[in-house]
Amino acid sequence: MRLPAPAFRESVAPGSMVDVRRSNLALVLGAIAGSDPGLHPTRAQVSAATGLTKASVSSLVLDLLEAGLLRELGLTARGERGRPGVGLALNTLRAVMGMEINVDYIAAGVLDLSGTILFKEVRECDNRGAQPDSVLAELALLAARARSTVGEQGVEVVGGGLAVPGLTGPGRARILAAPNLGWTDVDLDLGALLPEAPLVVSLFNEANAAALAELRHRPGDDADFLFVSGEVGVGGGLVVGGELFTGPAGNAGEVGHVVVDPGGNRCSCGGTGCLETVAGQDAIFAAAGLPPGTGRSAAMRSLLDALAGGNAQARAAVERAGTHLGIAVASTARVMDIGAVVLGGHFAVLDEWLKGPLLAGLARYAPGRVADGDVTVAAAGEWGAVLGAAGSALRSLVDAPYLLQE
Template sequence: MVMPVPAAVLTESAVPGSMNDVRRSNLALVLGRIAQASADTHLTRAQVASATGLTKASVSSLVLELLGAGLVCEIGLNPQGERGRPGVGLQLNPDRAVMGMEINVDYIAAGVIDLSGTLLVQEIQERDNRDSDSGPVMDALALLAATVASAAGKRGVRILGGGLAVPGLVDAATSRVLLAPNLGWTGVDLDLTRLLPGTALGVALFNEANAAALAELQHRQANGGSGFLFVSGEVGVGGGLVIGAELFTGPEGHAGEVGHVVVAPEGSLCSCGGTGCLETVAGQDAIFTAAGISGSRTRSENMSALVDSLTAGEPGALLAVDRAGKYLGMALASTARVTDIGSVVLGGHFAVLDPWLRAPLVASLEKYAPGRIAAEQVSLTAVGQAGALLGAAGSVVRSLVEAPYLVQP
């Protein structure tokens, strides 16, 4: 995982303010440099000092603090780039981790990633959360989180905090779900402290599509900072907009809601209260209904049945997915015109249905926004179904790198 690094070195003589602020900034600078190193590179104290412009004595003192907090550890000797006696290499502590969690319409999930971004443990539990009170859902997630934390603990891993992704508009500062129509939640305050009690960083709240977009961004950073729109296909349709290697959420934090772009003005009522939104024709339930797939089966079983029908060439299924692809392309064309993005990443059921969805999607893009998004710029998710929890957890790791003083020795 590539971590951002503060742009400038703070020195006691150059920056006004408290000495404590200077030390905290330099602590983040040192941890950021260690986090930036590739998996097979273990920087020494001298190399960190050279890279940051800090004195060797300052770096040694800061590293001692990071060692005490358990955020880094020493590993072997590093002879590369050293004169004389080799130095001791440093790396992020593999025994420290954060937990990503997700509440979606038909499942809850929890996974533990270490500070380098490696997924260590993951559990997904199917559960019908539609129109459920938040209390029982949080109870179930707390039990799942405890189970996953216990599994990580048996491997000697200590969890420092976590992130929770939900399919709706959120106010992270107040831990409130403003609107999650497919869950039936409006203005719901979540007690996040019950999920990971006693952890240093607590739990942060994220929009599911934005979190998944962040996971895609982390994966793509090695290839540059071009922007893209991540489209999450679940019961609803979510979107995360990345511009210049940064997630763009808008003034109120709600940008990227491509699922509620109107594509069929005379169409069906949407769960958001609007009419003719993309979600009403390209969401999972809409596709299942149009394909004649329903009943008491779970959504994963419905998706398997849909794929079987598509593989068999059943006209109803093919028509339903063709229609979804057409309207998805229409929504993406409008979004591309407004945001100036030229690349799209498909996740959720859009990735699963790609063999049948792509042709009508590309044709629709070419019709409504010719030359704006090339066919080769429509790619599939690189992080899969775990994207939301990986993105939520990864955001917490980045916050930790920027403020390591939050974890006390």
């Protein structure tokens, strides 16, 4: 059984026994959440996995059952010697919602506490330059529909997360800048998305959320990787020790603005020669001699067709993007001491043509640091941001189950 995330919370406040209780509630819940799917651990197994005594586990499990976070299954291990234990599982009648606002769509998805997807819906719409309030209202409608749909099966949504393509913070309810939406300094009323949900809705950068989704698909606890997502811009998310690294103000991971070509073009961020100016969607299309697409799937298809058809200009454009991606990853890998890369967005779609140049770039600029097998394609696909935002709410809940007590 996998041991769960760190238990004791950092604090400058005096510690007392309620902290011990909270820490151990998280420890128990984490042990159950992290057990292999399908294997529903018993109190005795949780006791062995966590090091807590059976008595303590019993008491903690009781609290978690009362909080509605766990449920008891039937007796397990029939056929073995001795009294069979009672299997414990996360309560699948509790759920979290992931939401996303992007350039040309809004989306919502509901995951139950075990991580099963209960609901998924996208609404295509053009949000470029749209009023934040109206987009948020639209999303609230979508969220309400999602909630009532799962509600019919008795599932309660207790919290969620929202992913947006831009810089967030401070205070986790504000978009500082979302250039592709044309939004600047927008305060969001996140509470309106899930009215009366017991937990707050938190805000994420889209690439950070997608990185979190990737984290759930990784084996092991101490994942370390750089997630790089190719979109109109180039986003990134850093996962260090199984945690999203957000930096002091919450906007770490902006790999798209690592300088890869000091003598290069001006970037939308005001800088020069950023990765985005070479490997962003518009840059690749321009270099490939293709018109920039409005709906991203259609445009991407034309690029893929060109590549498959042996179009030299298209191949050169992607190769150039790959090499420069290699430079950015090499620099980031050295600064962050990270040795694995996950490709998302169009980088995932272009994997076949991109990976060679990327590995060549890595070999040239940071030899011996990122092995071939350490460059992988995002598992979560297009739903990464939604699933990551939801998954993050899931994880906060597992790490702080006391929030749902009483």
